[in-house]
Amino acid sequence: xxxxxxxxxxxxxxxxxxxxxxxxxxxxxxxxxxxxxxxxxxxxxxxxxxxxxxxxxxxxxxxxxxxxxxxxxxxxxxxxxxxxxxxxxxxxxxxxxxxxxxxxxxxxxxxxxxxxxxxxxxxxxxxxxxxxxxxxxxxxxxxxxxxxxxxxxxxxxxxxxxxxxxxxxxxxxxxxxxxxxxxxxxxxxxxxxxxxxxxxxxxxxxxxxxxxxxxxxxxxxxxxxxxxxxxxxxxxxxxxxxxxxxxxxxxxxxxxxxxxxxxxxxxxxxxxxxxxxxxxxxxxxxxxxxxxxxxxxxxxxxxxxxxxxxxxxxxxxxxxxxxxxxxxxxxxxxxxxxxxxxxxxxxxxxxxxxxxxxxxxxxxxxxxxxxxxxxxxxxxxxxxxxxxxxxxxxxxxxxxxxxxxxxxxxxxxxxxxxxxxxxxxxxxxxxxxxxxxxxxxxxxxxxxxxxxxxxxxxxxxxxxxxxxxxxxxxxxxxxxxxxxxxxxxxxxxxxxxxxxxxxxxxxxxxxxxxxxxxxxxxxxxxxxxxxxxxxxxxxxxxxxxxxxxxxxxxxxxxxxxxxxxxxxxxxxxxxxxxxxxxxxxxxxxxxxxxxxxxxxxxxxxxxxxxxxxxxxxxxxxxxxxxxxxxxxxxxxxxxxxxxxx
Ligand SMILES: [Zn+2]
Ligand SMILES: [Zn+2]
Numbered sequence: 101x102x103x104x105x106x107x108x109x110x111x112x113x114x115x116x117x118x119x120x121x122x123x124x125x126x127x128x129x130x131x132x133x134x135x136x137x138x139x140x141x142x143x144x145x146x147x148x149x150x151x152x153x154x155x156x157x158x159x160x161x162x163x164x165x166x167x168x169x170x171x172x173x174x175x176x177x178x179x180x181x182x183x184x185x186x187x188x189x190x191x192x193x194x195x196x197x198x199x200x201x202x203x204x205x206x207x208x209x210x211x212x213x214x215x216x217x218x219x220x221x222x223x224x225x226x227x228x229x230x231x232x233x234x235x236x237x238x239x240x241x242x243x244x245x246x247x248x249x250x251x252x253x254x255x256x257x258x259x260x261x262x263x264x265x266x267x268x269x270x271x272x273x274x275x276x277x278x279x280x281x282x283x284x285x286x287x288x289x290x291x292x293x294x295x296x297x298x299x300x301x302x303x304x305x306x307x308x309x310x311x312x313x314x315x316x317x318x319x320x321x322x323x324x325x326x327x328x329x330x331x332x333x334x335x336x337x338x339x340x341x342x343x344x345x346x347x348x349x350x351x352x353x354x355x356x357x358x359x360x361x362x363x364x365x366x367x368x369x370x371x372x373x374x375x376x377x378x379x380x381x382x383x384x385x386x387x388x389x390x391x392x393x394x395x396x397x398x399x400x401x402x403x404x405x406x407x408x409x410x411x412x413x414x415x416x417x418x419x420x421x422x423x424x425x426x427x428x429x430x431x432x433x434x435x436x437x438x439x440x441x442x443x444x445x446x447x448x449x450x451x452x453x454x455x456x457x458x459x460x461x462x463x464x465x466x467x468x469x470x471x472x473x474x475x476x477x478x479x480x481x482x483x484x485x486x487x488x489x490x491x492x493x494x495x496x497x498x499x500x501x502x503x504x505x506x507x508x509x510x511x512x513x514x515x516x517x518x519x520x521x522x523x524x525x526x527x528x529x530x531x532x533x534x535x536x537x538x539x540x541x542x543x544x545x546x547x548x549x550x551x552x553x554x555x556x557x558x559x560x561x562x563x564x565x566x567x568x569x570x571x572x573x574x575x576x577x578x579x580x581x582x583x584x585x586x587x588x589x590x591x592x593x594x595x596x597x598x599x600x601x602x603x604x605x606x607x608x609x610x611x612x613x614x615x616x617x618x619x620x621x622x623x624x625x626x627x628x629x630x631x632x633x634x635x636x637x638x639x640x641x642x643x644x645x646x647x648x649x650x651x652x653x654x655x656x657x658x659x660x661x662x663x664x665x666x667x668x669x670x671x672x673x674x675x676x677x678x679x680x681x682x683x684x685x686x687x688x689x690x691x692x693x694x695x696x697x698x699x700x701x702x703x704x705x706x707x708x709x710x711x712x713x714x715x716x717x718x719x720x721x722x723x724x725x726x727x728x729x730x731x732x733x734x735x736x737x738x739x740x741x742x743x744x745x
Pocket of ligand 1: 278281
């Protein structure tokens with residue numbers, strides 16, 4: 101057979117042989133490092149047989165493909181170990197993820213992280229046994245029979261998801277078999293080192309209507325030193341956890357008399373959010389948005405019209421009971437119906453469109469108690485919400501504009517490299533979950549895909565993740581624990597305009613239906629603040645820092661000078677405080693450093709006499725002395741740049 105390598109060179113080999121043997125013909129070294137291969141673009145394990153002309157590529161741990169196969173194999177080893185220890189466990193899914201892997205289980209009795217030692221020991225013995233991992237394919241009927249015998253109901257659902265005509269494959273190691281598309285390493289012994297890192301709850305298929313499963317996270321590397329370095333970094337990252345650091349820095353707090361998911365944003369946090377909000381509202385104004393200010397509650401009539409009452413009631417807070425009270429008042433989960441009501445106040449012509457409404461909106465969602473976390477999952481939040489009402493011809497440019505605004509915000513907050521894009525589509529198999537016809541969905545999703553491709557945005561597709569009224573683009577961020585959350589959303593909507601009977605008069609003087617885009621520019625302020633705390637490790641850039649400068653007196657003799665300088669800075673528009681306590685300078689500097697105040701100005705007798713201040717930056721250290729005017733100019737420049745130092 102003729103094997104064509106990646107560089108285009110060809111190799112003539114006699115007879116069929118395993119992928120590993122083919123790799124050996126390329127080089128012994130490559131074969132030793134080989135984890136998985138691709139023949140004619142299709143993944144093959146190194147123990148699978150190649151028996152005809154094909155293109156051939158080998159992947160090692162240096163390649164993304166190699167790492168994924170390696171870590172995914174480790175997730176099977178985890179599943180096998182858990183199954184050995186807890187024979188009644190139900191297995192859900194176990195993919196490789198960035199830097200590691202996880203597996204979702206349903207345990208009869210919950211386990212804790214204390215059980216990791218036992219599971220890790222079992223995994224080690226599976227690795228030591230070096231069991232070959234063998235792929236097999238079978239018909240759907242046989243697969244159903246096999247899964248029934250294994251008594252794995254989640255696997256049965258996963259099997260049903262495999263489209264007709266697609267190959268159904270299983271991987272077997274020892275007495276453990278799992279439904280899986282692969283690819284895998286050739287044997288369990290190929291895994292050199294791994295570590296289980298954490299345990300969280302996760303809903304089956306990510307849907308809170310489903311059962312909460314136990315997700316075990318782990319990581320795996322080919323070198324122990326690399327893994328140690330990674331675990332060290334992970335520990336460092338945990339110190340940045342906004343739920344810990346945000347409280348330590350006095351940004352927010354919670355109180356059990358107030359309740360779960362209802363954080364109190366403290367003065368420093370409130371200042372940061374105020375600055376963000378001013379920035380966002382000003383930018384939106386520049387981009388043609390009209391500001392609205394609408395109530396946080398309404399009669400449920402509004403949400404009956406919007407469809408939320410039918411589709412979303414269990415996530416809403418409301419006062420009053422159906423069939424008992426004359427009036428039910430709902431705390432709003434969204435702003436849309438309020439802005440639509442404003443739109444309908446007066447007849448609109450095509451000349452009025454697009455209309456872009458924006459609002460800094462307080463909203464409420466009844467998050468389940470197990471789901472609430474710090475500032476990221478809360479019951480009351482502040483959304484930079486907005487809706488664009490446009491003609492069908494304007495849809496593409498308006499969607500592109502909404503995405504451009506998000507990209508601008510990400511750039512300003514230095515978050516561009518920290519997000520991924522997810523295109524959330526409907527689930528055609530569950531059509532009754534959605535409003536609108538199949539044709540509507542295909543049309544709008546098609547338009548959106550074209551726009552995303554034109555904008556050059558890389559994205560993943562999530563089938564079944566769309567809202568009931570349209571497909572959406574989610575901008576996803578990952579917290580220090582590796583948990584992904586939606587930061588911003590742009591959503592197309594072809595349903596609500598009809599429900600609210602929204603109209604405009606088109607060029608021909610006929611009544612026409614507008615289209616709607618739900619969008620956010622900076623998302624939920626609380627959640628974005630959480631992301632920023634972790635990203636900046638609490639060291640907010642000058643323009644966002646709640647306290648930008650702290651003026652320290654070296655001795656009591658210079659206390660008045662320090663206070664005077666602090667008020668000069670405040671008058672110049674900077675956020676400055678004076679620390680004139682009779683404490684040692686070292687202690688005062690350390691405190692300012694811990695609170696991550698960008699600049700500390702020290703005034704001793706000499707500085708007071710010369711009319712200067714000694715300037716110290718939290719990361720750059722001593723910057724020498726300068727006059728107050730010089731410092732103000734320098735600080736103002738840094739604030740205007742919005743750069744992070
Ligand atoms: Zn697998
Ligand atoms: Zn909306």
